[in-house]
Each structure stands twice: as C-alpha cells, then as structure tokens.
Amino acid sequence: MTDRTKNDHAKDVPNAAAYVGGTKLDTSHLELETPEHPYLDSNELIINMGPQHPATHGVLRVILKLDGEKVLGTECVIGYLHRGVEKIAENRTYTMFNPYVDRMDYVAAVSNGLGYCQAVEKLLNVEAPPRANYIRVILTELNRIASHQLWLGTHALDIGAMTPLFYTFRDREEILKIFEKYCGARLTTHAFRIGGCLYETYAGFEKEVKSFLKFVAPKIDEYEALLTTNRIWLERTKNVGTISAADAIALGVTGPVLRASGVKWDIRKAIPYANYADFDFEIPTGENGDTYDRYLVRMVEMRQSLRIIEQAVNGIPEGPIMAKVPKVIKPAVGEIYHSIEAPKGELGYFIVSDGSTQPYRLRVRPPSFVNLQALDVMVRGMLVADVVAVIGTLDIVLGEVDR
C-alpha cells in the first residue's frame, strides 16, 4: 500500500502532515451541511439544471436553490451514466477488463489505461520496460493536452465564447490522428497492455510527434490571445468559484483545481510513476484558487506537457516494449492502490486480488467525482452564470463521475 506520508513531495504542501498524516480534519468552517430552513425569503426558486442541459457536460443534474439569481445551495444528482464499471471488473479477467477503463474518462482514455495497467503490474510485481514507459509517457501527455483542449473549448463555450471551441477541436484532431495511427482508435484507445505496450510505434512516430509539438505550441498562444486578457473573460472568471487551499485539501480535490489554489501537489512529482522522474518539468500553481487561476494552470500544464513530450521523444530508447507477463494473469492474494495524475486529478485504482484470474474487488478513485464535491462550496452565494462557469472549470466527465 502506498504510504502518502513518506513521499518527498509532502514538504511542498503547507502543513502537509495535518492534512495527509491521518489527523482528523477540521471541516467545521466548510458548512457542508445545508441547514434545514436557512432562508425565509419568499423569492426562493428551485430549478433543475440538467440532466438535459447544454452546460452540464453530459448528464449531470444540479438542483439549484436560488434567490433571484443568487445560488443559495446546490445538490448534485448523479448516476445517469452509471454502468457499473467496478462491478463488471469483478466478472472479467484482468486482461478483459482493460478496455472498460477507457470508457470512464473517455476524453482521457489513455490515462485511464495507464493507471489500470500500472496498478495490475504493481500487483504482479512486474515492471514495464523502459521503451514502453517512454511510449506511455508520450501518449499520456498527448492525451493530457487533448483533454485540456476539450476542456478549454467547452469551458469557453459555457462562458459564452463560441470560437475557441472550434480552434481547440481543430488541434485536438492532430492528437487523435496520432492515436489512430498508433493503435487504430481515436477516443477509447486501449493503447496499453498489462506489462507494457502491445504495439510498437509506427514508422515516423517520433517525427510526427515532433512536428505536432511545433504545430501546437503557437496554437496554445492563439487560445491565450483569444481569452487570457479578454476583459469579459477576466470578469467572468476572476474571483469566481474560489476555493481555498485548506478547503480544497479537506474536500479531497486534486489535479489542476487543487494546484490553482496554491497547493503544489502533482503525483507525477510526488510519487513518480512510469518514468516521470527522468523528465524535467514544472508544476504550475495558482494563488487565488478562482476560475481564472485554474484556467492559467491548465494552460501552463499544456505547455509543460509539451516539454515532457519533447524530452521523451528525444530520449526514447530502443528495446522491448513488453515485460514478461504470464499468459493467464493470476496475481497473488493481496491488495494494491496505485494512482496516477490524470488530466483531471488523481486517478487511483484499488484492486483486491483473491488469487483468481478476476479481481475480487476493484475500486476506482475518479478525480471528476471527487472534484465535483467542491461545486457546492464554490458556487454558494454566486450567480447562476457562475454555476455554469464552475462546472466547466471543474472539468468533470460524467462517464467518470458515474462510472
């Protein structure tokens, strides 16, 4: 089992021991409970945002309690996309279950696959060969960029800027083309196998990735030109959906949302997996924890991903891509928790093995689901328009929330 207190990164977290080391958290300031009859105002309005609503990114249903336009409280109703992924895992072999994880966060399918494969590898005590790790890093970081591009487009669309959506989709297309050439699928890639990769890179893979890096760097500047200094964008995102570092940690929020609140927590650095330790990159953090900071953090993350990909593609070694894995995967009895830094935050897999070919229990810690908890804290006292902005900035994927 991973022991969080022992990692080197803990020193980056302010007062990390208090939050991570098992001390009881003080949540009294959060006011997470909705009081019984908090408001005597006769103008209270309850509206149902979703499950069919253009801004809830799928089938999220948010019950909003409004005073005019002011949000008094929210309640998320989820489960409209529940497919029982965790239960399915108990009836499939380890290998058979691998494609299912792609259907959780379907805009970052590669990351999901990586987390699952590494978790099972950990359970089996095998290590993927270096070349496989490099390929994994390249594809995962490409996927991070694609996920952030999709987030940016839809987030901007929610706030009313239609145009960035088409720009980001144009550029995301190039990433999907690389995926398609590599493994034949664009969205639910199933790129990795337990123990490494199934496919060797196609001819010209490095060249294409390099040309993509050259292609996309100015495009990110282009998105920023559209939004970063746009006055309306600033007004709509600054001081909207603010969440403090303490609240974010108490709620278990991870990923860019946590980092925008000023906590330098990134599993790629904190508990390096694959071969992230070999690469030189920075973890962007914000200061205010508002929507604008989250936007900036994600923009910098895209650039940092480009850096990682560049280093990886230049240093990719020759060698095997598959470790020695038994034909029938039968891990020893035991349990394992492994987490990676998915585009949306900490994606963890907790697998209990009873020694058979199928997991006894598989539990996913989806970043979207956990981050969604912060919605209520972030939008209390804000306006309806901010709810939309905050749902966008949390970057949830309902496939992952509901599983």
Add this chain to the structure above:
Amino acid sequence: MLNYITSYLGSPVTPGQAGNQLWALIYVLIIFAGVSVVVMAMNWLERKALAHFQIRLGPMRVGPHGLLQPIADALKLMLKEDIIPSEADQFVFWVAPLIGLLAAFTVYTVIPFGPSQAVSDMNIGILFMLGVSSLGVLGIVTAGWASNSHYPLIGALRSSAQMVSYEVAMGLAVVSAILMTSLNATGTGTLSMIGIVQAQQQQGIWFLFKFFPLGFIAFIIFAIAMVAETNRAPFDLAEAESELTAGFHTEYSGLRWSLFMLAEYAAMIAVSAIAVTLWLGGWMRPFPNLLNAPVWEFIFSLFPALTFAALAGFALIGTVRMPSHSFFKIQRIGLGVFALLLAFIALVLLLIAIVGHNSDNSIAARTREGIDYIYWFMLKVSIFMYLFIWYRATWPRYRFDQLMRVGWKVMLPISLGVLIVTAIVGVVVK
C-alpha cells in the same frame, strides 16, 4: 384614381406627409417584405460569417454555398408542430411573439431610407422609435411568464431588467445627438428622423465627428446599448444557451419560435438604422457637401451598380472554382444563375444611374436618387450587422451583475457627462 396613384410620384416628401395613404400602404408592404428578405439573408450571412470566424464552412448543402438554407429553414419551421405546453397560459403564450414582432416592425414606419423614402416623417420620430422598440421587451417578458417554466422566467426577468437599464443610457446618448440638431440659425432642434439627417447635411458633418470626441463617445454608448437592447452577444443573457438553455423562448417551437428570431433580427436592423440616422449621416453618401460637382454625383451613383457587379464577380469566381465533380453540377449551375442574377441587377442599376443622370425626366432622376439613398443607408446598416456577428464570434458573455454594473455605473454616468458637455459646448459655440 390613376391620378391619385401617380400624383405622388415625383413628390419630394414622404407619403405620410403628402397624405397619400395608398403609397404609404405600398411603402409599408415593401418595407415589410424587404425586411423579411433581409432578415433571411442576414440569417444566412450570420451562419456563414460565424462559420468562417470559427474555421468551418457553415451551411453548404442546400443550394450553392447554402444560399437556399434560410428558405429551407423557414419552410421547416413553418411545418413544425407548434407545441404549447399544457401548463402554459395559452393565450399569453400565443400572443407573446406577436407583440415582439409588432414592436420590431412598427419601428420601420419612421426609418428614413431617404428624404422621401420613409412611410411617414413624424414630428416625434426618434421618440416614437425609442418608445415602440422598448415595447419589444413586453413580448419577451410575457413569453417568459406564459411558459410557466423556470428558465424562461429567469430569462424574462433578466431581459426586462437589462432592457430597462440600457434604455436609459441609450436615451441619453440619443438626446446628446438631438441637441446637436439645434446648432443652426434658428436654434430649434428636431426629433424627426428626416430632420436629424438634414441637420447633419446643413451642418456639413456627421454627428459622429461633431465636437470630437463628444459625438463619438455618445455613438459608442449607443452602439453598446443597442447590442444590449437587442439581446445579442455579449449581452445575450436573456437567451444564454449555456445557462438558461434558451432563455425566454425555451418552450417555444416551430413558427412561433421563428417569429421571435424574426423580431430579434428586425430589431437589430432597426436599432442599427437609428444609429446610422443619428450619427452616420443617414442616407447621405460620403462627402455630399465637399464633392458636390455633377461628375462626383455621377461617380457616387455608380456605386450600387459596382457593388452588385463585384458580388456577381465573386459568385462567378466561385462558380469557376467549384470542383468538377458530378455532385456539384447542380450547385455550379445554381451559383452561375445567382451570379447572372446579380449581374443583371448591376446592369439595371447602371442603366438607371446613367439614364437618371442624363435625362430631364423627373421620375428617372428621382428613381436614381432613391436608389442612391437606399444604397448608402443599407451599406451603413450592414456594417453594423457585420459588427453584431463579429461581437458574437469574439466575446464571452457578461454575467448579470456585471451587465447591470456596466449599464448603471459606467454607461449612464458617461452618457450623462457627454450630454452635459455637449450642451455646454453647444451653447458656447453658438
């Protein structure tokens, strides 16, 4: 009877002033049909322009380059089922789009497309326009209320607060332009739309540049307020699709929904026409006082024909460049016919320009003048129409409190200040 019909031709005033009700009716019909056609064209143009802002093609299938798309859309909307929610207030739900439409179209009675190319020249023209266009909000409010649903209700409340707020800044900006009309020998201004343009003609300057930058600031205030008045991006909070699904017309469908769209676009054209009339010299061509030699007159009167010739040229290039695939055969023919149509219009306009310039026939000369006036007016209006599309492609949406803050704390003080300074400068100059 024939005399009654022909007697108006060649008259230098509007049919309303001449007391000729038949011609007034004809003008009304022409304007109604014209605005409807322009709205359809505008629909196509918005989709195409927006698409090209967003690196996509827009409608391409119905007709060459989607030229017939608005017709197909209109047909579809007319054939669609007209759903009235069972819990809605049936009568109010039914009548709400008509209120908006009536308000949007009634405004056109006083818009001066030329010194005599208007239905009527009312003494209180601009006041009438502002008043009637402010009735449009009633359609939105009643629609939102009658739907008996929360999203439309919020949309309606937003819209009513927004329109009432921005009307104030808009009205003050208009007043500062009206003040400028009184800077003549007699010292009396006018509220008449035609009178305002004639005042600009007499003073030899568009009010946009009068007392620079006072006129310019007032114009900018109006240009912002008119976007808010017509509920367009970035002020489209009443129908913000990402927040309120579709705002006040969430529950509407089919023809009734299309009436809202028609009203919105008609209102856009109407407010643009106000802006053009007040600040951009209305129907006047550029430099009517400076370049007033007959030869300049003739050159400027060639512009309509040249514009249509250029459009025909574009269409022709498109026809030639269309891929030579059998799939595009009909499209190619269609675009070619469209190019020919444009070229034909250009030819007719050219003939009118030449004949009108040379002959002594008053009707021909008047026709030529009329085409000139309408051309320049519509050209200026179309700049605003393009700006509306441009705004929509560029900017995110304001939030409601920010919108109110901009309206009351920024635009209102500025427009008040401009009004006061304009009044002081006007007195000093006089």
Add this chain to the structure above:
Amino acid sequence: MVPITTLHYLVVAAALFVLGTIGVLTRRNVVIVLMSIELILNAVNLNLVAFSRMWGNLHGQIFAIFIVVDAAAEAAVGLGILIAFFRNKETINVDEIDLLKW
C-alpha cells in the same frame, strides 16, 4: 357621421375614470388596484389633452406630461411598498393590509 368633438373624448375619459374607481374600490389584489389608479390618471390625462385641443393651447398637454411623471413616481413607490409588504406578510391583498405596524 357626427364629427368628433371634445364631448366624445370626455365621455371616453369618464368611462375610463369610472372603471378605474370601480377597480380601486372593489379589487383585493394590490397590483390590480395600482393598475386601476393608472387608468384613472389616464382618464384625467385624456381630459386635459382634449381640453388643450379645445382651447388651442398647450397647457393641458404640459399638465398631462406632469401627470405621467407623477404616475411613474406613484408606480415606483407603490410597487416598492408592495414588494416590502409581500416580503413580510406573503400576501398582496389590500383588505389584509389593515395594520399600521407589523
């Protein structure tokens, strides 16, 4: 056809005035009572403008404009009171507004 004289306008105004008084005296809904007051003011305005035409000067029209100003003020304050009242008592019926203090 009888030409339209001042008396015609006076009759219309009288009808509107009486409708307004009926509304004020009989309705319970405050909003409708306020609207009835607008009807009364309109009837008065119509009289003033008609007399202005009859005498051929504009004093009546000026008065009408002042009455419109007054109506705007009345509507704003009246509806303000209504909202404050509704917030406290959750009713908009006049006959329940019978306390000077709550």
Add this chain to the structure above:
Amino acid sequence: MNPAMNVGAAPVATPWFFYGLAAAAVISGLLVITRRNAVHSALALIITLLSVAGLYLMLYAPFVAGVQIIVYAGGIMVLFLFVIMLVSIERASKERQFNRIWPVGLVASCALLALFLSAFAKGKALLPDRMMQLPESTNTQQIAAMLYGDAGKMGQYTFTFEIASLLLLVAILGAVIMTKKKI
C-alpha cells in the same frame, strides 16, 4: 419639416379611428379590473394605454403620445410585469377577487358615472363646439418652449418641471429604500 404641409391634411382624424380606439380603450379597461390573473390585467392595461396614445395623436398631441408610449407602456408596465412575476400570483388568482364592500364601491362608482353623464348632458351647450387646429409639426418645440423657456427667458413651467424632477428623485429613493431587505 414644412409646417404648412400638415395642418389641415389630418388624414387620420376620421371618426372611425376615434370609435375604434375608444372602444379598445374602454373594453380593455374593463378587462383590467375584471381579470383574475394580474398579468392578463397588465396586458389589457397596455392595450388601453396604447389606445389612449392613439387618441392623443388624434388630438394633435404627438409628444404626449410619445411620452405615453415610452414612459407608460415601455417603462411603468414593464415594472408592473416585473413585480407581478416577483410576487407569486398563483395563490392570489385562486382567492376571492373582490373585497367585501364591492357592492358599495360599484354603486358609488356608478353614481359617479351618472354624475359625470348628467354634467355632460347639462353642460353640453357650454362646451364650445370647436376643435382648434394645433400645429402638429411644432408641437414638441412649443412644449419645450413652455417647459424650458425660449431665447433666454424662463419658461412658464420651468419651476414646476424642477419640482417634478425632485418628485422623481424622492420616488427613486423611496422605492430603493422600500425594496431593501431590511427596512
């Protein structure tokens, strides 16, 4: 622009227009006070107001008509509708609509109407049977001269006008304070 053009032409001042507008005003006035639903009342009142604006136009008072449309129909009625939507009316429309003393009110109002009509019948002879032709095209300028004054001298109603603006200011303050959460 040319004042001579308008006077005497008066194409709209036909009796039919008057009867149509008067009927619309009175019928929708009746609807205002009888509708159960306040929004219907408000819509009916808008029709009344617009009809009265039409009557003003027939009386050669275009400026008053414009003010009527802008202030009443565009401003006050939007305010009314806004307030009706804020205060929930579903319950109000299901309750008793008329107060207990409605017969008294009705009788009193009818008596008032009878008084008016008898006054009209008696005083018909006293009313001059004339309609002055007011110059429509300079209506606004004349009103402006009376309100603000002409060529340097004070207008007749300047002081009244200032008082009216003060009244509006007081009304704004009053409305804002009233609608504050805590009085």
